[in-house]
Amino acid sequence: MFELKEIRYKDILKIGHLRMEENKVSILTGESGSGKTTVLKLLNHLISPDEGKVFYKGKDIATLDPVQHRRNVIMLQQMPAIFPGTVKDNLVAGLVFSEKAVPDDRVLEEALHSVHLRKSLKTDAEGLSGGEQQRLALARVLLLDAEVYLLDEPSSALDDETADEVISSFLKKAKQKNRTVIIVTHSNQIADRYADVPVHLERYN
């Protein structure tokens, strides 16, 4: 799905060769500052390497339309934005932004269920706890139905047990639909349990 060749980005990242396979769960670990988020940004075409190339399905990312690319490859940022309004407003925000049809409430509730968030669609989103907001943001990207999900520390605000339930459930949904998932995490438990392909980054400097 992705191939990185002879990549250098500032004095942050140097990767000789890295492949991330289609329909697999790749999990990136490495100490703080080793460049995990930077890799996701390269894959999402938010930044471009100073040297080397990133390929998506065999095509150089630099030649692809970034907006279209980001519809196929969705990135959940480390501290996802929660907008003023209800849980439902937040769930549909991504769909509205990407000009996709808004499904009925039953589908939205199913997305909440997939991330183990037992709240009504009418709940005020800003009143949710940090961990609940994190799960809401995860449900929002799940609804976007991309080819690839790039998740930057999606369970950092959750206790181990909840993190395990949420990641397991998210990955089950993603696998049912043959999606590719790339997760950055500091949790060895998540990496050991769910990585089809573990990727460990070493600090460049």
Ligand SMILES: Nc1ncnc2c1ncn2[C@@H]1O[C@H](COP(=O)(O)OP(=O)(O)OP(=O)(O)O)[C@@H](O)[C@H]1O
């Ligand atoms: N745009 C930038 N300009 C300069 N330095 C940057 C930039 N983005 C990130 N860095 C630095 O690059 C290094 C790698 O950052 P990155 O966020 O990719 O690491 P990480 O492995 O995801 O870290 P963490 O586990 O702490 O989230 C850090 O030292 C960071 O301060």
